[in-house]
Amino acid sequence: MHNRKLITLTAAAALMAGSATAMAQTDNSQTMPSGMSIGEIASALEDKGYTRIDSIDREMDRYEVDATDPNGQRVELTVDARSGEVLRSERDDD
Structure with a gap:
């Protein structure tokens, strides 16, 4: 028992x-949150012609990125974390 x-x-x-x-x-x-890794985001942006990717910060379902665009301008990007699509690009005057 x-x-x-x-x-x-x-x-x-x-x-x-x-x-x-x-x-x-x-x-x-x-x-x-699911989505692309920082390395995958950097590679996707390089494939689109972005260079000097200095900063990539995750903000929930998006990444905030400081980079140089294909025209040579410094920009601040908002990138969709799942697709890698650039949602917003603003000139970085800093």
Whole structure:
């Protein structure tokens, strides 16, 4: 009888630990925005002719990037984190 209680308690503890792990994984995936990595964003911008990419900062679903555009102008870019599309480009006068 004592062994049966011990097995039941061990099984219950294992199920609870598994549930907690699954919930933590679910919560983590919900808080971590998906999208391209910083390296992938840099490569995508270089493919579009941008150079001197000095700064790439993640802001939720977008990246803020300081770079030189294909015309040689310093710009501040807003880039979609999922697609790599340049959403906004403003001349950087700093």
